[in-house]
Amino acid sequence: MSQLPPPRTRAGRLPRSARRAQLLEVALDVFVEQGYHNASMDEIAERAGVSKPVLYQHFPGKLELYTALISSAVDSVIDGVRHALASTQDNAERVRATMQLWYDSVADQEKAFRLVFESDLTSDPAVGELIDRVTTESSAAIAEVIVADAGLPKPAAQLLAAGLVGMGHVGARAWLSGESELTRAQAIELASTLAWRGIGGFPQTPDRRS
Amino acid sequence: MSQLPPPRTRAGRLPRSARRAQLLEVALDVFVEQGYHNASMDEIAERAGVSKPVLYQHFPGKLELYTALISSAVDSVIDGVRHALASTQDNAERVRATMQLWYDSVADQEKAFRLVFESDLTSDPAVGELIDRVTTESSAAIAEVIVADAGLPKPAAQLLAAGLVGMGHVGARAWLSGESELTRAQAIELASTLAWRGIGGFPQTPDRRS
DNA sequence: GCGCTTGGTGACCGGCCAGTAACCAAACCG
DNA sequence: CGGTTTGGTTACTGGCCGGTCACCAAGCGC
Numbered sequence: 001m002s003q004l005p006p007p008r009t010r011a012g013r014l015p016r017s018a019r020r021a022q023l024l025e026v027a028l029d030v031f032v033e034q035g036y037h038n039a040s041m042d043e044i045a046e047r048a049g050v051s052k053p054v055l056y057q058h059f060p061g062k063l064e065l066y067t068a069l070i071s072s073a074v075d076s077v078i079d080g081v082r083h084a085l086a087s088t089q090d091n092a093e094r095v096r097a098t099m100q101l102w103y104d105s106v107a108d109q110e111k112a113f114r115l116v117f118e119s120d121l122t123s124d125p126a127v128g129e130l131i132d133r134v135t136t137e138s139s140a141a142i143a144e145v146i147v148a149d150a151g152l153p154k155p156a157a158q159l160l161a162a163g164l165v166g167m168g169h170v171g172a173r174a175w176l177s178g179e180s181e182l183t184r185a186q187a188i189e190l191a192s193t194l195a196w197r198g199i200g201g202f203p204q205t206p207d208r209r210s
Numbered sequence: 211m212s213q214l215p216p217p218r219t220r221a222g223r224l225p226r227s228a229r230r231a232q233l234l235e236v237a238l239d240v241f242v243e244q245g246y247h248n249a250s251m252d253e254i255a256e257r258a259g260v261s262k263p264v265l266y267q268h269f270p271g272k273l274e275l276y277t278a279l280i281s282s283a284v285d286s287v288i289d290g291v292r293h294a295l296a297s298t299q300d301n302a303e304r305v306r307a308t309m310q311l312w313y314d315s316v317a318d319q320e321k322a323f324r325l326v327f328e329s330d331l332t333s334d335p336a337v338g339e340l341i342d343r344v345t346t347e348s349s350a351a352i353a354e355v356i357v358a359d360a361g362l363p364k365p366a367a368q369l370l371a372a373g374l375v376g377m378g379h380v381g382a383r384a385w386l387s388g389e390s391e392l393t394r395a396q397a398i399e400l401a402s403t404l405a406w407r408g409i410g411g412f413p414q415t416p417d418r419r420s
Numbered sequence: 421g422c423g424c425t426t427g428g429t430g431a432c433c434g435g436c437c438a439g440t441a442a443c444c445a446a447a448c449c450g
Numbered sequence: 451c452g453g454t455t456t457g458g459t460t461a462c463t464g465g466c467c468g469g470t471c472a473c474c475a476a477g478c479g480c
Contacts, residue, residue: 034333
Protein backbone atom coordinates (compact mmCIF):
# COMPACT_ATOMS: atom_id res chain seq x y z
CA MET A 1 0.00 0.00 0.00
CA SER A 2 1.18 3.43 -0.76
CA GLN A 3 2.97 4.85 2.16
CA LEU A 4 1.91 8.39 2.76
CA PRO A 5 4.59 10.36 4.41
CA PRO A 6 3.41 9.73 7.97
CA PRO A 7 1.15 12.47 9.41
CA ARG A 8 3.40 15.31 8.55
CA THR A 9 4.53 17.32 11.48
CA ARG A 10 1.98 20.04 11.27
CA ALA A 11 3.91 22.80 9.64
CA GLY A 12 7.52 22.20 10.42
CA ARG A 13 9.47 23.23 13.46
CA LEU A 14 10.28 26.78 14.19
CA PRO A 15 13.10 28.38 16.12
CA ARG A 16 12.05 29.55 19.52
CA SER A 17 11.73 33.23 18.82
CA ALA A 18 9.80 32.75 15.61
CA ARG A 19 7.37 30.43 17.34
CA ARG A 20 6.88 32.93 20.09
CA ALA A 21 6.14 35.67 17.62
CA GLN A 22 3.67 33.47 15.80
CA LEU A 23 1.94 32.53 19.03
CA LEU A 24 1.54 36.16 19.96
CA GLU A 25 0.05 36.89 16.59
CA VAL A 26 -2.41 34.04 16.77
CA ALA A 27 -3.32 34.84 20.37
CA LEU A 28 -4.01 38.43 19.41
CA ASP A 29 -6.45 37.28 16.76
CA VAL A 30 -8.21 34.91 19.10
CA PHE A 31 -8.47 37.35 21.99
CA VAL A 32 -9.76 40.08 19.73
CA GLU A 33 -12.35 37.79 18.21
CA GLN A 34 -13.55 36.14 21.36
CA GLY A 35 -12.45 38.17 24.31
CA TYR A 36 -10.36 36.90 27.18
CA HIS A 37 -12.94 34.69 28.81
CA ASN A 38 -14.24 32.92 25.75
CA ALA A 39 -10.82 32.34 24.32
CA SER A 40 -9.27 29.02 25.25
CA MET A 41 -5.63 28.15 25.36
CA ASP A 42 -6.52 25.02 23.42
CA GLU A 43 -7.86 27.05 20.56
CA ILE A 44 -4.87 29.35 20.45
CA ALA A 45 -2.57 26.38 20.35
CA GLU A 46 -4.62 24.65 17.71
CA ARG A 47 -4.82 27.69 15.47
CA ALA A 48 -1.08 27.99 15.72
CA GLY A 49 -0.82 24.40 14.52
CA VAL A 50 0.83 23.38 17.74
CA SER A 51 -0.01 21.60 20.96
CA LYS A 52 -0.80 23.28 24.24
CA PRO A 53 2.41 22.65 26.15
CA VAL A 54 4.28 24.61 23.53
CA LEU A 55 2.21 27.61 24.50
CA TYR A 56 3.23 27.11 28.10
CA GLN A 57 6.88 26.90 27.15
CA HIS A 58 6.60 30.46 25.94
CA PHE A 59 4.18 32.00 28.42
CA PRO A 60 3.64 31.10 32.05
CA GLY A 61 -0.12 31.31 31.79
CA LYS A 62 -3.14 32.66 30.00
CA LEU A 63 -3.19 35.87 31.98
CA GLU A 64 0.44 36.66 31.24
CA LEU A 65 -0.09 36.01 27.56
CA TYR A 66 -3.05 38.35 27.54
CA THR A 67 -1.26 40.96 29.58
CA ALA A 68 1.66 40.96 27.19
CA LEU A 69 -0.70 41.60 24.30
CA ILE A 70 -2.74 44.24 26.06
CA SER A 71 0.31 46.05 27.22
CA SER A 72 1.74 46.35 23.76
CA ALA A 73 -1.65 47.29 22.35
CA VAL A 74 -1.93 50.06 24.89
CA ASP A 75 1.46 51.39 23.94
CA SER A 76 0.56 51.23 20.31
CA VAL A 77 -2.59 53.29 20.75
CA ILE A 78 -0.80 55.86 22.86
CA ASP A 79 1.94 56.04 20.29
CA GLY A 80 -0.66 56.70 17.65
CA VAL A 81 -1.91 59.70 19.58
CA ARG A 82 1.59 61.03 20.08
CA HIS A 83 2.31 60.74 16.40
CA ALA A 84 -0.91 62.50 15.49
CA LEU A 85 0.01 65.36 17.79
CA ALA A 86 3.52 65.53 16.43
CA SER A 87 2.40 65.46 12.83
CA THR A 88 1.83 69.21 12.65
CA GLN A 89 2.27 72.47 14.50
CA ASP A 90 -1.20 73.70 13.78
CA ASN A 91 -3.52 72.94 16.66
CA ALA A 92 -6.69 72.72 14.61
CA GLU A 93 -4.86 70.27 12.44
CA ARG A 94 -3.67 68.38 15.49
CA VAL A 95 -7.23 67.93 16.60
CA ARG A 96 -8.16 66.69 13.16
CA ALA A 97 -5.27 64.23 13.03
CA THR A 98 -6.15 62.81 16.41
CA MET A 99 -9.78 62.48 15.50
CA GLN A 100 -8.82 60.78 12.30
CA LEU A 101 -6.82 58.29 14.31
CA TRP A 102 -9.87 57.21 16.28
CA TYR A 103 -12.12 56.93 13.28
CA ASP A 104 -9.53 55.07 11.25
CA SER A 105 -8.84 52.67 14.08
CA VAL A 106 -12.50 51.91 14.46
CA ALA A 107 -13.29 51.66 10.78
CA ASP A 108 -10.29 49.49 10.03
CA GLN A 109 -11.00 47.28 13.00
CA GLU A 110 -7.49 47.89 14.24
CA LYS A 111 -6.67 44.94 16.44
CA ALA A 112 -4.76 46.80 19.13
CA PHE A 113 -7.61 49.25 19.40
CA ARG A 114 -10.24 46.55 19.70
CA LEU A 115 -8.23 44.54 22.19
CA VAL A 116 -8.06 47.55 24.46
CA PHE A 117 -11.50 49.05 24.09
CA GLU A 118 -13.43 45.81 23.99
CA SER A 119 -11.53 44.06 26.72
CA ASP A 120 -13.59 41.83 28.98
CA LEU A 121 -11.00 41.53 31.68
CA THR A 122 -11.58 44.97 33.11
CA SER A 123 -12.16 43.46 36.52
CA ASP A 124 -8.55 42.39 36.87
CA PRO A 125 -6.77 45.29 38.55
CA ALA A 126 -3.54 44.89 36.62
CA VAL A 127 -5.32 44.83 33.30
CA GLY A 128 -7.64 47.61 34.33
CA GLU A 129 -4.73 49.81 35.13
CA LEU A 130 -3.10 49.08 31.79
CA ILE A 131 -6.26 49.97 29.95
CA ASP A 132 -6.72 53.17 31.91
CA ARG A 133 -3.28 54.16 30.73
CA VAL A 134 -4.66 54.68 27.27
CA THR A 135 -6.86 57.50 28.46
CA THR A 136 -4.39 58.73 31.02
CA GLU A 137 -1.37 58.88 28.75
CA SER A 138 -3.21 60.09 25.69
CA SER A 139 -4.74 62.82 27.78
CA ALA A 140 -1.38 63.68 29.24
CA ALA A 141 0.11 64.09 25.79
CA ILE A 142 -2.76 66.27 24.65
CA ALA A 143 -2.78 68.19 27.90
CA GLU A 144 0.84 69.05 27.38
CA VAL A 145 -0.06 70.85 24.19
CA ILE A 146 -2.98 72.58 25.85
CA VAL A 147 -0.87 73.78 28.71
CA ALA A 148 1.80 75.04 26.36
CA ASP A 149 -0.44 76.75 23.84
CA ALA A 150 -3.46 77.78 25.86
CA GLY A 151 -1.82 78.42 29.18
CA LEU A 152 -4.33 76.48 31.23
CA PRO A 153 -3.34 74.92 34.53
CA LYS A 154 -2.38 71.29 34.21
CA PRO A 155 -5.34 69.67 35.99
CA ALA A 156 -7.77 71.62 33.86
CA ALA A 157 -5.90 70.76 30.70
CA GLN A 158 -5.89 67.10 31.63
CA LEU A 159 -9.61 67.06 32.19
CA LEU A 160 -10.31 68.73 28.89
CA ALA A 161 -7.93 66.36 27.15
CA ALA A 162 -9.63 63.32 28.65
CA GLY A 163 -12.93 64.67 27.41
CA LEU A 164 -11.56 64.98 23.92
CA VAL A 165 -10.23 61.46 24.01
CA GLY A 166 -13.61 60.13 25.06
CA MET A 167 -15.31 62.18 22.44
CA GLY A 168 -13.03 60.62 19.88
CA HIS A 169 -13.26 56.93 20.48
CA VAL A 170 -16.80 56.79 21.77
CA GLY A 171 -18.03 58.91 18.90
CA ALA A 172 -16.14 56.78 16.45
CA ARG A 173 -17.53 53.52 17.76
CA ALA A 174 -21.03 54.90 17.76
CA TRP A 175 -20.58 56.10 14.22
CA LEU A 176 -19.47 52.69 13.02
CA SER A 177 -21.96 50.58 14.91
CA GLY A 178 -24.81 52.89 14.06
CA GLU A 179 -24.17 52.50 10.36
CA SER A 180 -24.43 56.21 9.94
CA GLU A 181 -25.00 57.60 6.49
CA LEU A 182 -21.98 59.80 6.91
CA THR A 183 -18.80 58.81 5.14
CA ARG A 184 -15.72 58.38 7.21
CA ALA A 185 -14.32 61.66 5.95
CA GLN A 186 -17.50 63.53 6.78
CA ALA A 187 -17.59 62.01 10.24
CA ILE A 188 -14.01 63.00 10.92
CA GLU A 189 -14.67 66.47 9.66
CA LEU A 190 -17.69 66.93 11.89
CA ALA A 191 -16.09 65.48 14.95
CA SER A 192 -12.99 67.60 14.44
CA THR A 193 -15.08 70.72 14.13
CA LEU A 194 -16.89 69.91 17.36
CA ALA A 195 -13.65 69.28 19.16
CA TRP A 196 -11.85 72.29 17.80
CA ARG A 197 -14.69 74.67 18.49
CA GLY A 198 -14.65 73.36 22.01
CA ILE A 199 -10.98 73.38 22.74
CA GLY A 200 -9.82 76.03 20.29
CA GLY A 201 -11.74 78.69 22.13
CA PHE A 202 -10.00 77.93 25.38
CA PRO A 203 -7.27 80.38 25.84
CA GLN A 204 -8.87 82.75 28.31
CA THR A 205 -8.52 85.42 25.75
CA PRO A 206 -10.15 84.47 22.50
CA ASP A 207 -7.97 83.28 19.73
CA ARG A 208 -4.45 82.35 20.30
CA ARG A 209 -1.82 80.65 18.23
CA SER A 210 -2.77 78.70 15.18
CA MET B 211 -26.69 18.41 76.78
CA SER B 212 -28.58 21.62 76.47
CA GLN B 213 -30.26 21.74 73.13
CA LEU B 214 -29.69 25.03 71.40
CA PRO B 215 -32.63 26.15 69.37
CA PRO B 216 -31.75 24.28 66.18
CA PRO B 217 -29.83 26.35 63.56
CA ARG B 218 -32.28 29.13 63.10
CA THR B 219 -33.71 29.43 59.66
CA ARG B 220 -31.45 32.12 58.29
CA ALA B 221 -33.62 35.17 58.31
CA GLY B 222 -37.16 34.06 57.99
CA ARG B 223 -39.15 33.31 54.89
CA LEU B 224 -40.18 35.90 52.42
CA PRO B 225 -43.08 36.08 50.00
CA ARG B 226 -42.02 35.36 46.47
CA SER B 227 -41.96 38.88 45.13
CA ALA B 228 -40.05 40.29 48.08
CA ARG B 229 -37.45 37.55 47.77
CA ARG B 230 -37.08 38.28 44.10
CA ALA B 231 -36.55 41.94 44.77
CA GLN B 232 -33.97 41.18 47.41
CA LEU B 233 -32.13 38.80 45.13
CA LEU B 234 -31.97 41.43 42.42
CA GLU B 235 -30.57 43.91 44.89
CA VAL B 236 -27.92 41.55 46.17
CA ALA B 237 -27.01 40.42 42.68
CA LEU B 238 -26.57 44.00 41.60
CA ASP B 239 -24.10 44.58 44.40
CA VAL B 240 -22.15 41.46 43.61
CA PHE B 241 -22.00 42.03 39.86
CA VAL B 242 -20.94 45.61 40.33
CA GLU B 243 -18.22 44.63 42.77
CA GLN B 244 -16.87 41.65 40.94
CA GLY B 245 -18.06 41.76 37.37
CA TYR B 246 -20.02 39.05 35.65
CA HIS B 247 -17.28 36.48 35.36
CA ASN B 248 -15.90 36.66 38.86
CA ALA B 249 -19.29 36.69 40.46
CA SER B 250 -20.61 33.29 41.42
CA MET B 251 -24.18 32.24 41.88
CA ASP B 252 -23.10 30.66 45.15
CA GLU B 253 -21.98 33.98 46.50
CA ILE B 254 -25.10 35.80 45.44
CA ALA B 255 -27.21 33.17 47.14
CA GLU B 256 -25.08 33.21 50.24
CA ARG B 257 -25.14 36.98 50.57
CA ALA B 258 -28.88 36.86 50.26
CA GLY B 259 -28.94 34.41 53.16
CA VAL B 260 -30.48 31.77 50.98
CA SER B 261 -29.46 28.62 49.16
CA LYS B 262 -28.70 28.38 45.48
CA PRO B 263 -31.84 26.62 44.27
CA VAL B 264 -33.87 29.56 45.49
CA LEU B 265 -31.98 31.72 43.06
CA TYR B 266 -32.90 29.35 40.28
CA GLN B 267 -36.53 29.43 41.26
CA HIS B 268 -36.51 33.10 40.42
CA PHE B 269 -34.18 33.28 37.46
CA PRO B 270 -33.51 30.64 34.84
CA GLY B 271 -29.78 31.21 34.88
CA LYS B 272 -26.89 33.49 35.62
CA LEU B 273 -27.03 35.18 32.27
CA GLU B 274 -30.70 36.00 32.55
CA LEU B 275 -30.20 37.42 36.02
CA TYR B 276 -27.41 39.60 34.74
CA THR B 277 -29.33 40.63 31.68
CA ALA B 278 -32.28 41.70 33.76
CA LEU B 279 -30.02 43.92 35.84
CA ILE B 280 -28.11 45.37 32.91
CA SER B 281 -31.27 46.09 31.04
CA SER B 282 -32.76 48.08 33.85
CA ALA B 283 -29.47 49.83 34.49
CA VAL B 284 -29.32 50.87 30.87
CA ASP B 285 -32.81 52.28 31.04
CA SER B 286 -31.97 54.12 34.20
CA VAL B 287 -28.95 55.83 32.68
CA ILE B 288 -30.85 56.79 29.56
CA ASP B 289 -33.65 58.13 31.70
CA GLY B 290 -31.14 60.22 33.54
CA VAL B 291 -30.05 61.84 30.31
CA ARG B 292 -33.61 62.49 29.24
CA HIS B 293 -34.37 64.14 32.54
CA ALA B 294 -31.28 66.29 32.31
CA LEU B 295 -32.34 67.46 28.88
CA ALA B 296 -35.88 68.12 30.00
CA SER B 297 -34.81 70.03 33.07
CA THR B 298 -34.49 73.33 31.23
CA GLN B 299 -35.09 75.08 27.94
CA ASP B 300 -31.71 76.72 27.80
CA ASN B 301 -29.31 74.70 25.73
CA ALA B 302 -26.16 75.80 27.53
CA GLU B 303 -27.88 74.76 30.71
CA ARG B 304 -28.90 71.46 29.14
CA VAL B 305 -25.30 70.73 28.38
CA ARG B 306 -24.36 71.53 31.93
CA ALA B 307 -27.08 69.36 33.41
CA THR B 308 -26.06 66.41 31.29
CA MET B 309 -22.43 66.84 32.15
CA GLN B 310 -23.35 67.01 35.80
CA LEU B 311 -25.17 63.74 35.44
CA TRP B 312 -22.02 61.97 34.28
CA TYR B 313 -19.80 63.44 36.95
CA ASP B 314 -22.31 62.78 39.69
CA SER B 315 -22.80 59.21 38.57
CA VAL B 316 -19.09 58.60 38.57
CA ALA B 317 -18.35 60.37 41.82
CA ASP B 318 -21.23 58.73 43.66
CA GLN B 319 -20.30 55.32 42.28
CA GLU B 320 -23.82 54.98 40.96
CA LYS B 321 -24.40 51.26 40.64
CA ALA B 322 -26.39 51.32 37.43
CA PHE B 323 -23.69 53.42 35.86
CA ARG B 324 -20.90 51.16 36.96
CA LEU B 325 -22.71 48.01 35.94
CA VAL B 326 -23.06 49.35 32.43
CA PHE B 327 -19.73 51.05 31.89
CA GLU B 328 -17.59 48.46 33.62
CA SER B 329 -19.33 45.43 32.25
CA ASP B 330 -17.08 42.49 31.46
CA LEU B 331 -19.60 40.64 29.37
CA THR B 332 -19.22 42.82 26.33
CA SER B 333 -18.49 39.77 24.22
CA ASP B 334 -22.02 38.47 24.57
CA PRO B 335 -23.95 39.94 21.65
CA ALA B 336 -27.19 40.41 23.57
CA VAL B 337 -25.46 42.22 26.39
CA GLY B 338 -23.31 44.18 24.00
CA GLU B 339 -26.35 45.45 22.22
CA LEU B 340 -27.97 46.42 25.49
CA ILE B 341 -24.93 48.39 26.52
CA ASP B 342 -24.63 50.10 23.17
CA ARG B 343 -28.14 51.34 23.69
CA VAL B 344 -26.86 53.70 26.35
CA THR B 345 -24.82 55.60 23.82
CA THR B 346 -27.31 55.14 21.04
CA GLU B 347 -30.38 56.26 22.94
CA SER B 348 -28.66 59.01 24.88
CA SER B 349 -27.27 60.33 21.64
CA ALA B 350 -30.66 60.08 20.01
CA ALA B 351 -32.22 62.14 22.75
CA ILE B 352 -29.51 64.77 22.52
CA ALA B 353 -29.55 64.68 18.73
CA GLU B 354 -33.23 65.47 18.79
CA VAL B 355 -32.49 68.73 20.53
CA ILE B 356 -29.67 69.49 18.15
CA VAL B 357 -31.80 68.88 15.12
CA ALA B 358 -34.57 71.02 16.52
CA ASP B 359 -32.47 73.93 17.72
CA ALA B 360 -29.49 73.90 15.38
CA GLY B 361 -31.11 72.61 12.24
CA LEU B 362 -28.47 70.03 11.50
CA PRO B 363 -29.30 66.91 9.53
CA LYS B 364 -30.04 63.96 11.73
CA PRO B 365 -26.96 61.81 11.05
CA ALA B 366 -24.69 64.74 11.79
CA ALA B 367 -26.56 65.57 14.94
CA GLN B 368 -26.33 61.99 16.11
CA LEU B 369 -22.60 61.89 15.59
CA LEU B 370 -22.06 65.09 17.50
CA ALA B 371 -24.31 63.85 20.27
CA ALA B 372 -22.40 60.60 20.56
CA GLY B 373 -19.21 62.59 20.84
CA LEU B 374 -20.66 64.62 23.66
CA VAL B 375 -21.77 61.50 25.47
CA GLY B 376 -18.30 60.03 25.22
CA MET B 377 -16.77 63.25 26.33
CA GLY B 378 -18.99 63.14 29.37
CA HIS B 379 -18.53 59.72 30.80
CA VAL B 380 -14.97 59.13 29.73
CA GLY B 381 -13.92 62.52 31.01
CA ALA B 382 -15.72 61.90 34.26
CA ARG B 383 -14.10 58.52 34.83
CA ALA B 384 -10.69 59.91 34.04
CA TRP B 385 -11.29 62.78 36.43
CA LEU B 386 -12.20 60.45 39.26
CA SER B 387 -9.55 57.82 38.74
CA GLY B 388 -6.87 60.40 38.18
CA GLU B 389 -7.58 61.98 41.53
CA SER B 390 -7.53 65.36 39.93
CA GLU B 391 -7.10 68.39 42.13
CA LEU B 392 -10.24 69.84 40.66
CA THR B 393 -13.39 69.74 42.73
CA ARG B 394 -16.40 68.11 41.26
CA ALA B 395 -18.02 71.47 40.62
CA GLN B 396 -14.95 72.80 38.88
CA ALA B 397 -14.71 69.70 36.75
CA ILE B 398 -18.32 69.95 35.71
CA GLU B 399 -17.90 73.59 34.93
CA LEU B 400 -14.87 73.01 32.74
CA ALA B 401 -16.33 70.05 30.93
CA SER B 402 -19.54 71.95 30.30
CA THR B 403 -17.66 74.84 28.86
CA LEU B 404 -15.74 72.56 26.55
CA ALA B 405 -18.92 70.90 25.40
CA TRP B 406 -20.91 74.06 25.00
CA ARG B 407 -18.20 75.87 23.10
CA GLY B 408 -18.10 72.90 20.81
CA ILE B 409 -21.77 72.33 20.25
CA GLY B 410 -23.04 75.83 20.94
CA GLY B 411 -21.28 77.15 17.88
CA PHE B 412 -23.19 74.81 15.69
CA PRO B 413 -26.53 76.46 15.06
CA GLN B 414 -26.92 76.94 11.37
CA THR B 415 -23.32 77.81 10.80
CA PRO B 416 -22.44 77.35 7.18
CA ASP B 417 -18.72 77.16 7.62
CA ARG B 418 -18.26 73.38 7.46
CA ARG B 419 -17.94 71.54 4.18
CA SER B 420 -14.68 72.77 2.93
C1' DG C 421 -54.39 18.21 64.04
C1' DC C 422 -54.05 17.16 59.09
C1' DG C 423 -52.78 17.89 54.71
C1' DC C 424 -51.61 20.79 50.96
C1' DT C 425 -49.34 24.83 49.30
C1' DT C 426 -45.38 27.59 49.39
C1' DG C 427 -40.74 28.76 50.51
C1' DG C 428 -37.13 26.59 51.55
C1' DT C 429 -32.50 23.07 52.06
C1' DG C 430 -28.07 20.02 51.46
C1' DA C 431 -25.68 17.35 48.65
C1' DC C 432 -24.37 16.19 44.32
C1' DC C 433 -22.99 16.11 39.17
C1' DG C 434 -20.79 17.00 34.94
C1' DG C 435 -18.54 19.96 31.69
C1' DC C 436 -15.10 23.02 30.73
C1' DC C 437 -10.43 24.34 30.67
C1' DA C 438 -6.01 25.97 32.65
C1' DG C 439 -2.14 23.81 33.57
C1' DT C 440 1.22 19.46 33.82
C1' DA C 441 3.83 14.91 33.55
C1' DA C 442 5.99 11.90 30.81
C1' DC C 443 7.60 10.82 26.72
C1' DC C 444 9.25 11.44 21.42
C1' DA C 445 11.86 12.88 17.19
C1' DA C 446 14.32 15.84 14.22
C1' DA C 447 18.52 17.51 13.17
C1' DC C 448 22.90 19.37 14.14
C1' DC C 449 27.59 18.33 15.84
C1' DG C 450 31.49 16.00 16.21
C1' DC D 451 26.61 7.37 13.13
C1' DG D 452 25.90 8.08 18.21
C1' DG D 453 24.40 11.52 21.47
C1' DT D 454 22.79 15.85 22.97
C1' DT D 455 19.97 19.76 22.18
C1' DT D 456 15.83 21.60 20.98
C1' DG D 457 11.14 21.70 19.58
C1' DG D 458 7.63 18.96 19.76
C1' DT D 459 3.45 15.40 21.33
C1' DT D 460 -0.35 12.64 23.85
C1' DA D 461 -2.86 12.12 27.55
C1' DC D 462 -4.15 13.24 31.88
C1' DT D 463 -5.70 15.87 36.32
C1' DG D 464 -7.89 18.82 39.36
C1' DG D 465 -10.63 22.76 40.55
C1' DC D 466 -14.30 25.73 39.81
C1' DC D 467 -19.01 26.60 39.18
C1' DG D 468 -23.49 26.61 36.79
C1' DG D 469 -27.19 23.92 37.26
C1' DT D 470 -30.22 20.16 39.38
C1' DC D 471 -32.41 16.29 42.30
C1' DA D 472 -34.57 14.75 46.16
C1' DC D 473 -36.15 16.03 50.17
C1' DC D 474 -37.92 19.27 54.34
C1' DA D 475 -40.84 22.57 57.19
C1' DA D 476 -43.78 26.37 58.16
C1' DG D 477 -48.26 27.65 58.51
C1' DC D 478 -52.96 28.40 56.61
C1' DG D 479 -57.72 26.52 55.69
C1' DC D 480 -60.85 23.28 57.29
